[in-house]
Amino acid sequence: MKQMDILFFGQLTDLVGAGTIQIENPGTVDQLKKLLFEKYPAMTNTSFTIAINNKLAVADEEITDGATIACMPPFSGG
């Protein structure tokens, strides 16, 4: 399995403890979420959206090998 980069933004960086992690391609966006929730239980209570290769992804979207994934939370400050 190919390793892929997952980028975290905003408060997710604190929650995960890193700005980037590497994982094996989990297959789909839903499976990626499941994996992240197992690894980082606090993410289950946090709103975030997922982008694949800089494009907002949909739930059952397939993740191609070598893709860059971003987990983006909403920011509230101003």
Added chain:
Amino acid sequence: MLEERYHRQTILAGFGIAAQEKLANARVLVIGAGGLGCPVLQYLAAAGVGHIGIADDDQVSYSNLNRQILYGQEDIGKYKVVVAASKIQALNNTIQTTTYQHRCNQSLAIEIFPEYDIIVDATDNFASRYLINDACVLMQKTLVFGAVSKYEGQVAVFDLSQNKEGIHYRDLFSDPPKNEEALSCSEAGVLGVLPGMIGVMQATEVIKFITGIGKPLINQMLTYNALTQHTYLMQLTKSIAPSATMPNDLASYLHTDYPGLCETAVNEMRIQEWLQQKEDLILVDIREEDEMPRLVSFQHLSIPLNTLLQHQETLQNKELVFICQTGVRSKKAAAMMKNICHNVYSLQGGVNELLKKEII
């Protein structure tokens, strides 16, 4: 004199007198005159946007001065809209300003949004952001969005003016998050220049949209990190999953409880209850380390709120009672830890209540 004022931009190829006239005829509403709103207002006034509306209900405080650059020490206690309007009028008295000394709520949005071409979201909380987004969708207004979190910021343009079905904030984040999912600038801190950067980007997008130069960030969201100078650009698409809380029309919009949608119920514990049970609970002081008095007479952990998530493994499955100065931040801490811990409580009234009851 007018020609001289705008000379440096009107000589730009692709800008010219025509773009300047478009700016002069434009009406822009800036909601929030804080860290984001200040640079937005300054640059829009300087560029010659003909009519600028400013909505904010807050007064200037010392803690605003590291980033809210329209205000000085002499303005402490004054209403931000009053100071902001007078400062930008002093910068450019050829433009008109209208001030709304109110927090933007649904009835104000319905009343005043039709008078403006572009709405700038420079607020600081989720409830206002969803309230503004939904009004822009329902009233078909172009929304220039900006938000910050510690060292990072987001900017996006949602052009709903031509198309009610256009992409908007809820296509990114369908329903309002709970307040505890993101710390505010006063809780997490913010580097002063960061909202400056993001506010200037919002002003840039407003000017581009009005004049038609370049490519506005329509249907894209830019994320900027001040620590690395990295940017991340996300292409947005229309979400297929419907939002559960988006009102369908202005009547249901008026009855949507935006602050309520962002709140999580937490268990509050009264001081007397805590005194009886305190042997079974871990007391966690989430105040900053320089907040006085310290809780020397009670066994406790000191974990400032903005570092709480880093301690989630230590706190997991424990029974905790959070304390802060007044009992507000401890509610947020309890909400953040609600699903990670066994039982969490917020101590009502906080340290101030302990002082009042002469317990410390």
